[in-house]
Amino acid sequence: xxxxxxxxxxxxxxxxxxxxxxxxxxxxxxxxxxxxxxxxxxxxxxxxxxxxxxxxxxxxxxxxxxxxxxxxxxxxxxxxxxxxxxxxxxxxxxxxxxxxxxxxxxxxxxxxxxxxxxxxxxxxxxxxxxxxxxxxxxxxxxxxxxxxxxxxxxxxxxxxxxxxxxxxxxxxxxxxxxxxxxxxxxxxxxxxxxxxxxxxxxxxxxxxxxxxxxxxxxxxxxxxxxxxxxxxxxxxxxxxxxxxxxxxxxxxxxxxxxxxxxxxxxxxxxxxxxxxxxxxxxxxxxxxxxxxxxxxxxxxxx
Amino acid sequence: xxxxxxxxxxxxxxxxxxxxxxxxxxxxxxxxxxxxxxxxxxxxxxxxxxxxxxxxxxxxxxxxxxxxxxxxxxxxxxxxxxxxxxxxxxxxxxxxxxxxxxxxxxxxxxxxxxxxxxxxxxxxxxxxxxxxxxxxxxxxxxxxxxxxxxxxxxxxxxxxxxxxxxxxxxxxxxxxxxxxxxxxxxxxxxxxxxxxxxxxxxxxxxxxxxxxxxxxxxxxxxxxxxxxxxxxxxxxxxxxxxxxxxxxxxxxxxxxxxxxxxxxxxxxxxxxxxxxxxxxxxxxxxxxxxxxxxxxxxxxxxxxxxxxxxxxxxxxxxx
Amino acid sequence: xxxxxxxxxxxxxxxxxxxxxxxxxxxxxxxxxxxxxxxxxxxxxxxxxxxxxxxxxxxxxxxxxxxxxxxxxxxxxxxxxxxxxxxxxxxxxxxxxxxxxxxxxxxxxxxxxxxxxxxxxxxxxxxxxxxxxxxxxxxxxxxxxxxxxxxxxxxxxxxxxxxxxxxxxxxxxxxxxxxxxxxxxxxxxxxxxxxxxxxxxxxxxxxxxxxxxxxxxxxxxxxxxxxxxxxxxxxxxxxxxxxxxxxxxxxxxxxxxxxxxxxxxxxxxxxxxxxxxxxxxxxxxxxxxxxxxxxxxxxxx
Numbered sequence: 045x046x047x048x049x050x051x052x053x054x055x056x057x058x059x060x061x062x063x064x065x066x067x068x069x070x071x072x073x074x075x076x077x078x079x080x081x082x083x084x085x086x087x088x089x090x091x092x093x094x095x096x097x098x099x100x101x102x103x104x105x106x107x108x109x110x111x112x113x114x115x116x117x118x119x120x121x122x123x124x125x126x127x128x129x130x131x132x133x134x135x136x137x138x139x140x141x142x143x144x145x146x147x148x149x150x151x152x153x154x155x156x157x158x159x160x161x162x163x164x165x166x167x168x169x170x171x172x173x174x175x176x177x178x179x180x181x182x183x184x185x186x187x188x189x190x191x192x193x194x195x196x197x198x199x200x201x202x203x204x205x206x207x208x209x210x211x212x213x214x215x216x217x218x219x220x221x222x223x224x225x226x227x228x229x230x231x232x233x234x235x236x237x238x239x240x241x242x243x244x245x246x247x248x249x250x251x252x253x254x255x256x257x258x259x260x261x262x263x264x265x266x267x268x269x270x271x272x273x274x275x276x277x278x279x280x281x282x283x284x285x286x287x288x289x290x291x292x293x294x295x296x297x298x299x300x301x302x303x304x305x306x307x308x309x310x311x312x313x314x315x316x317x318x319x320x321x322x323x324x325x326x327x328x329x330x331x332x333x334x335x336x337x338x339x340x341x342x343x344x345x346x
Numbered sequence: 347x348x349x350x351x352x353x354x355x356x357x358x359x360x361x362x363x364x365x366x367x368x369x370x371x372x373x374x375x376x377x378x379x380x381x382x383x384x385x386x387x388x389x390x391x392x393x394x395x396x397x398x399x400x401x402x403x404x405x406x407x408x409x410x411x412x413x414x415x416x417x418x419x420x421x422x423x424x425x426x427x428x429x430x431x432x433x434x435x436x437x438x439x440x441x442x443x444x445x446x447x448x449x450x451x452x453x454x455x456x457x458x459x460x461x462x463x464x465x466x467x468x469x470x471x472x473x474x475x476x477x478x479x480x481x482x483x484x485x486x487x488x489x490x491x492x493x494x495x496x497x498x499x500x501x502x503x504x505x506x507x508x509x510x511x512x513x514x515x516x517x518x519x520x521x522x523x524x525x526x527x528x529x530x531x532x533x534x535x536x537x538x539x540x541x542x543x544x545x546x547x548x549x550x551x552x553x554x555x556x557x558x559x560x561x562x563x564x565x566x567x568x569x570x571x572x573x574x575x576x577x578x579x580x581x582x583x584x585x586x587x588x589x590x591x592x593x594x595x596x597x598x599x600x601x602x603x604x605x606x607x608x609x610x611x612x613x614x615x616x617x618x619x620x621x622x623x624x625x626x627x628x629x630x631x632x633x634x635x636x637x638x639x640x641x642x643x644x645x646x647x648x649x650x651x652x653x654x655x656x657x658x659x660x661x662x663x664x665x
Numbered sequence: 666x667x668x669x670x671x672x673x674x675x676x677x678x679x680x681x682x683x684x685x686x687x688x689x690x691x692x693x694x695x696x697x698x699x700x701x702x703x704x705x706x707x708x709x710x711x712x713x714x715x716x717x718x719x720x721x722x723x724x725x726x727x728x729x730x731x732x733x734x735x736x737x738x739x740x741x742x743x744x745x746x747x748x749x750x751x752x753x754x755x756x757x758x759x760x761x762x763x764x765x766x767x768x769x770x771x772x773x774x775x776x777x778x779x780x781x782x783x784x785x786x787x788x789x790x791x792x793x794x795x796x797x798x799x800x801x802x803x804x805x806x807x808x809x810x811x812x813x814x815x816x817x818x819x820x821x822x823x824x825x826x827x828x829x830x831x832x833x834x835x836x837x838x839x840x841x842x843x844x845x846x847x848x849x850x851x852x853x854x855x856x857x858x859x860x861x862x863x864x865x866x867x868x869x870x871x872x873x874x875x876x877x878x879x880x881x882x883x884x885x886x887x888x889x890x891x892x893x894x895x896x897x898x899x900x901x902x903x904x905x906x907x908x909x910x911x912x913x914x915x916x917x918x919x920x921x922x923x924x925x926x927x928x929x930x931x932x933x934x935x936x937x938x939x940x941x942x943x944x945x946x947x948x949x950x951x952x953x954x955x956x957x958x959x960x961x962x963x964x965x966x
Contacts, residue, residue, distance in 0.1 A: 193905035202688035319807035326802035434873030
């Protein structure tokens with residue numbers, strides 16, 4: 045093609061029709077960063093880390109004279125409680141902020157350990173091969189073949205509820221995906237010439253793994269980890285909602301929703317805000333993960 | 347010429363911005379007579395397939411048609427979607443280049459054939475089944491009753507092409523467009539497929555526009571040959587005459603590029619140079635920079651139409 | 666192919682029985698949970714003998730397995746009836762809810778996905794993507810709570826809990842199907858767009874087949890194979906979702922059974938629920954595999 049300059053675009057206010065494609069691209073094929081999602085992820089992380097110094101009240105501080113206060117902007121609302129209070133008069137916003145810490149901490153810890161465990165097993169399966177590979181691959185298949193909540197419930201039944209056990213449950217339900225991913229990455233990297241060359245040149249196995257295989261697999265692991273944040277938050281909140289997850293006095297979004305169930309009739313805000321927090325957080329981490337996936341591997345979306 | 351079945355007037359197919367269009371088909375005039383077999387030849391990229399799609403109203407949505415195409419006296423591009431569908435069901439039909447993927451793999455041959463016959467307005471299970479069987483018999487498919495119950499993946503490429511021809515010709519159309527009907531097939535069955543097209547013409551009076559880069563196929567099957575180059579027609583005339591005494595230097599070069607046996611040796615002469623890019627065509631004849639007899643005039647001015655008998659050639663140097 | 670699938674499912678199931686067995690034993694002695702506080706040491710010994718807890722680990726597992734094959738999951742600690750009976754009582758409502766949700770998400774998902782694939786509108790494109798990404802992020806129990814606030818409290822149209830009449834199904838089924846619907850829409854659209862680009866679709870259009878037939882009969886049929894497989898996989902997610910959704914709407918199904926059993930440490934019921942659900946899940950996937958083979962003439966022969 046010769047250089048063809050399109051007719052100079054007339055400066056005008058962008059119409060609705062002109063904005064739509066841009067939004068659509070932003071959700072599908074665009075590789076520009078999803079700024080809103082990144083911003084929200086950052087906000088949640090800040091809440092998780094500095095929660096106590098940001099929150100207007102302590103998460104357990106009950107105000108028995110102002111129980112089930114609606115959000116501040118409604119008629120019966122009261123200003124210090126921006127998002128209202130729950131049945132014990134605890135500030136919703138403060139509890140949401142405190143919940144961010146639990147949700148992110150459990151998800152983060154579980155993903156970190158599951159990622160390392162899965163990566164190690166995947167490396168062993170892919171690099172060593174043989175019967176180890178067969179055993180690990182079978183295990184991975186079995187773990188991925190079952191609805192994860194079943195496994196989670198079976199584990200909770202055995203271990204009991206509580207934060208540490210929830211993390212353990214999430215590790216057990218998550219490691220298999222990393223193992224499968226890393227194994228297939230190792231298999232494809234193994235075929236590449238430079239690994240063969242490195243081996244011929246007498247480079248030791250740990251060094252090959254460290255220098256060549258891990259960096260290659262890192263991008264995919266990172267994407268999977270980001271997408272797992274959403275999955276883990278939903279799993280944790282589901283278990284907590286059932287009363288099988290985080291236990292009071294700890295606070296989590298799922299637990300807040302379990303409390304809210306009894307007050308649906310007259311306090312919609314106790315149910316609405318924790319849920320919105322979950323949805324917004326999960327969507328933000330998901331679209332960040334999707335964006336990274338597109339950046340790393342544009343073919344995945346063609 | 348009046349009474350032509352297809353009449354294309356100054357037809358172009360343009361892509362890209364209106365200010366600087368790229369024309370895959372460039373200001374073509376072409377008429378097809380009833381019951382005539384017209385062979386369309388040219389290298390790939392010469393616009394043959396685009397021309398067929400324009401004639402079938404099957405152009406890509408980004409393409410723009412300029413000029414007019416009439417079928418049996420009606421402006422093809424003025425038809426409503428329903429009218430176009432009726433036309434395709436009865437009078438105007440096409441078979442695609444690759445028979446391997448042109449049939450729906452999920453349905454039997456009989457299902458697809460009968461569905462089409464039903465869409466053509468035939469009702470009654472018995473009638474439809476009878477017509478489907480007859481259509482397969484007409485294309486000389488072995489064991490036709492069994493084929494009706496088979497799925498496309500159970501048939502060979504040649505059989506599939508026969509089925510497609512059966513589907514296309516069951517309505518005794520007035521025009522059949524065949525885009526490279528044999529290029530995906532074994533050499534051994536190419537002639538049989540071409541023969542089917544001739545038969546359809548002889549039996550039903552169907553005009554056939556057959557596209558091919560295989561000059562031998564065109565020579566064996568067509569009454570008339572149209573040679574395209576860079577989106578334009580360069581020569582158009584009776585097949586026998588064109589193959590015997592081509593008038594356009596490009597046609598001559600094309601014929602020379604066919605392998606031929608001289609004594610003990612097989613020789614072929616490739617055409618030197620490159621096909622010009624469609625977005626940077628010269629002001630004059632598109633073939634000028636590869637033409638052995640080009641003059642300064644050829645480079646500067648578009649070639650005139652030179653008519654001799656039934657042959658028309660677009661060349662300054664043609665006698 | 667089906668045989669190897671069966672073998673694979675059997676291996677997975679065996680692994681699961683082992684896992685379930687180990688987990689149950691991990692928690693130690695159930696006797697104190699079951700027996701009353703004034704039980705004597707003899708009572709404990711009797712209980713252990715009765716449930717085979719005094720034998721060694723491998724033997725216990727083998728007994729567990731052989732009992733499984735005679736459909737004996739042991740007695741519920743809590744209700745003193747066979748655990749399987751407790752599970753079977755809950756399975757009907759759960760299957761009805763899950764099945765209905767699967768139907769809803771299948772039909773709505775395929776219909777909207779097809780519409781999105783045929784439509785050339787950017788607005789539709791955008792909406793589909795938005796719905797899909799929201800659908801992946803909304804926990805079903807929260808959606809359920811919002812539905813109750815909206816359709817049972819603010820506009821009292823449907824009952825918020827209970828089981829029995831058709832109206833009781835509306836909110837739980839819609840809630841449960843939301844996640845699956847959004848992902849089926851997405852998958853259908855991608856597959857339909859792919860199918861509509863194929864040669865035979867072009868051929869059929871050129872031959873004059875009506876657009877309705879081309880899209881709904883031919884393209885959809887070709888796009889349906891991966892969709893059917895996917896809907897089968899969604900069944901597992903729907904079962905998982907049902908456990909939580911049932912809690913929201915007080916639906917008397919497996920979810921209530923297993924949550925109650927976990928809170929009361931009723932291991933035989935937990936084991937039975939997990940294994941029965943796993944069998945259901947594997948059965949559905951097996952049926953789907955067979956269905957795909959039946960649907961695809963290329964695999965049939």
